[in-house]
Amino acid sequence: MKTVYNRPKSLKKRVFHYCPGCGHSIAHRLICEVIDEMGIQDKTVGIPPPGCAVFAYHYFDVDMAESAHGRGAAVGTGLKRANPEAIVFTYQGDGDLAAIGTAETIHAANRGEKLTAIFINNAVYGMTGGQMAPTTLSQMVTTTTPYGRDEKLEGYPIRISEMIALTKGAVYIERVAVNSPAHIIKAKKAIRKAFQVQVDGLGYALVEILSPCPTNWKMTPVESWKWVDEVMSKEFPLGVIKDTTGAKNVD
Amino acid sequence: MSGNAAIGEAAIRAGCQCYFGYPITPQNELTEYMAQNLSRRKGCTFIQAESEISAINMVYGASVAGVRAMTSSSSPGISLKQEGISYLAACELPAVIVNMSRGGPGLGSISAAQSDYYQSTRGGGHGDYRTIVLAPSSVQELADFTHRAFELSDQYLVPVIILGDGMIGQMMEPVEFKHEAPAELPIRERALRGAKGRNSRIIKTFTSNPAELEEINWSLFRRYQLIEKEETTSESYLTEDAKLILVAFGIGARIAKGAIKTARANGMKVGLFRPITLWPFPTKKLQELAKTTKFFLDFEMNMGQMVDDVHLALGDKANISFYGRPGGVIATPAEVLRVITRLYHQKGLDTKK
Numbered sequence: 001m002k003t004v005y006n007r008p009k010s011l012k013k014r015v016f017h018y019c020p021g022c023g024h025s026i027a028h029r030l031i032c033e034v035i036d037e038m039g040i041q042d043k044t045v046g047i048p049p050p051g052c053a054v055f056a057y058h059y060f061d062v063d064m065a066e067s068a069h070g071r072g073a074a075v076g077t078g079l080k081r082a083n084p085e086a087i088v089f090t091y092q093g094d095g096d097l098a099a100i101g102t103a104e105t106i107h108a109a110n111r112g113e114k115l116t117a118i119f120i121n122n123a124v125y126g127m128t129g130g131q132m133a134p135t136t137l138s139q140m141v142t143t144t145t146p147y148g149r150d151e152k153l154e155g156y157p158i159r160i161s162e163m164i165a166l167t168k169g170a171v172y173i174e175r176v177a178v179n180s181p182a183h184i185i186k187a188k189k190a191i192r193k194a195f196q197v198q199v200d201g202l203g204y205a206l207v208e209i210l211s212p213c214p215t216n217w218k219m220t221p222v223e224s225w226k227w228v229d230e231v232m233s234k235e236f237p238l239g240v241i242k243d244t245t246g247a248k249n250v251d
Numbered sequence: 252m253s254g255n256a257a258i259g260e261a262a263i264r265a266g267c268q269c270y271f272g273y274p275i276t277p278q279n280e281l282t283e284y285m286a287q288n289l290s291r292r293k294g295c296t297f298i299q300a301e302s303e304i305s306a307i308n309m310v311y312g313a314s315v316a317g318v319r320a321m322t323s324s325s326s327p328g329i330s331l332k333q334e335g336i337s338y339l340a341a342c343e344l345p346a347v348i349v350n351m352s353r354g355g356p357g358l359g360s361i362s363a364a365q366s367d368y369y370q371s372t373r374g375g376g377h378g379d380y381r382t383i384v385l386a387p388s389s390v391q392e393l394a395d396f397t398h399r400a401f402e403l404s405d406q407y408l409v410p411v412i413i414l415g416d417g418m419i420g421q422m423m424e425p426v427e428f429k430h431e432a433p434a435e436l437p438i439r440e441r442a443l444r445g446a447k448g449r450n451s452r453i454i455k456t457f458t459s460n461p462a463e464l465e466e467i468n469w470s471l472f473r474r475y476q477l478i479e480k481e482e483t484t485s486e487s488y489l490t491e492d493a494k495l496i497l498v499a500f501g502i503g504a505r506i507a508k509g510a511i512k513t514a515r516a517n518g519m520k521v522g523l524f525r526p527i528t529l530w531p532f533p534t535k536k537l538q539e540l541a542k543t544t545k546f547f548l549d550f551e552m553n554m555g556q557m558v559d560d561v562h563l564a565l566g567d568k569a570n571i572s573f574y575g576r577p578g579g580v581i582a583t584p585a586e587v588l589r590v591i592t593r594l595y596h597q598k599g600l601d602t603k604k
């Protein structure tokens with residue numbers, strides 16, 4: 001019989017604490033598959049954030065250092081500069097990367113830090129109970145936008161990946177989703193590339209993952225997967241946002 | 252050499268491999284010294300970060316990687332670093348943090364002040380932790396204490412603060428660099444550099460189990476007790492026959508010394524007690540002095556912060572007065588002398604045997 005799927009070596013044998021239908025566990029698995037395939041388990045250091053993924057260090061079988069909320073890119077900068085041989089990835093939510101950690105992220109990207117950022121966009125603050133995130137869609141109801149996000153009062157959903165793409169130090173940015181097998185296959189390819197960019201020493205790479213959060217979206221898993229296609233990816237279009245990895249001269 | 256540059260040179264000689272800073276007066280000479288002398292050194296990193304928050308978190312990252320790292324700032328920037336310092340303390344990660352403090356609160360002024368005593372000695376950020384705090388009062392001490400800060404930080408796995416001020420950072424004095432780092436510093440044992448040939452490891456602070464967190468706090472507390480026992484330092488100057496002892500730290504102690512010299516020349520038996528480690532505070536030494544001297548005058552360039560520790564140490568066993576100048580006003584030795592003279596007469600020390 002042919003084996004079509006195995007638990008990745010760099011994914012610990014532990015039951016995920018994530019809610020049913022949540023995208024975090026899929027993202028974890030994809031990262032671990034990539035780490036295995038690239039043979040970099042013994043030189044990878046991951047930086048998990050406060051957020052639903054705060055316990056990511058219980059799942060990834062690589063060295064892991066917790067970061068303060070939003071500071072992953074700065075912690076990663078220190079780690080990578082102090083030990084350039086390491087492969088360093090940050091794992092960040094949308095509150096973490098696009099609100100409190102905006103400055104750290106933009107400037108790490110602009111310096112072209114050799115980091116791989118995995119950015120989980122679930123349009124809410126999951127861990128703290130479903131509050132508005134900078135990525136929360138217009139009219140979307142959260143615990144802190146009980147009347148729906150009003151653009152005039154609460155601003156617009158932010159496309160932080162496009163903002164980061166404006167920095168010259170960011171060389172590869174792609175937005176993917178983990179709501180269907182086809183999207184998952186694409187997501188893995190993007191993650192693989194974002195790690196390869198670091199191995200090749202090219203600059204900052206980021207993969208934004210549209211990730212369902214049925215619990216806080218108050219949907220069933222199946223509804224949430226549909227919602228990613230029908231609503232979320234209209235605001236956050238999937239695809240490569242920037243790729244200058246092939247360019248000889250970035251300017 | 253300026254005090255700020257002396258710290259930079261001493262840090263490089265101590266094997267500091269990573270420096271992360273953000274411009275703020277009065278410590279820019281240190282950041283600039285590192286840009287000049289560290290940034291192009293093999294295996295070393297200098298980054299002018301986008302904020303003090305980023306700088307301290309870069310220090311955290313470098314410390315996780317197991318190398319010697321430092322950052323520097325002045326009061327408002329040090330406030331921003333507090334979250335990061337709390338994380339460093341929680342993760343038992345070494346780091347050296349220089350505060351060339353200035354007048355506050357708020358943006359305050361850029362002139363020398365000592366108003367960050369509370370912040371430095373009470374942890375500073377959230378949670379139940381301490382940092383070792385060294386208070387130099389000369390450029391030579393800035394150099395020596397920088398070396399010591401790296402050693403202490405590595406030995407006890409706690410962040411160490413060097414609490415200077417705008418005056419000491421910018422004054423020029425001759426300095427001798429007495430310490431050299433070994434050609435290659437070992438990478439610290441708990442470092443995360445990839446799990447080659449071993450199990451993967453975690454550096455973290457968060458736990459959902461209060462009992463586990465209590466155990467971590469107990470372990471930190473026991474380390475702090477050991478530091479109190481082993482590393483408390485102070486200087487006593489002309490205290491043996493003193494009827495009045497001034498208590499002052501850092502630049503304040505230097506000003507006080509000037510006043511004491513003149514007071515002695517005028518026949519007043521005055522001495523100085525200078526805490527060098529502000530945390531741990533040299534309580535025992537101060538208590539010893541109170542066995543023979545009953546009058547103490549605490550002088551600080553703030554409205555009375557260290558004086559709390561003096562009260563805690565001496566209780567009602569001594570008569571404690573306070574003189575302070577806040578807001579970045581630098582008291583002169585002549586001014587302190589006037590206070591000494593007045594107190595000396597008021598307490599009848601000139602008539603008593």
Ligand SMILES: Cc1ncc(C[n+]2csc(CCOP(=O)(O)OP(=O)(O)O)c2C)c(N)n1
Pocket residue numbers: 050051052053069092093094095096097120122124125126127128133
């Ligand atoms: C300085 C600070 N502020 C607030 C928090 C509380 N907090 C923990 S996680 C989080 C945001 C989580 O949202 P997100 O980054 O989107 O990740 P998710 O939980 O949705 O995966 C917040 C606000 C914190 N830990 N630290």
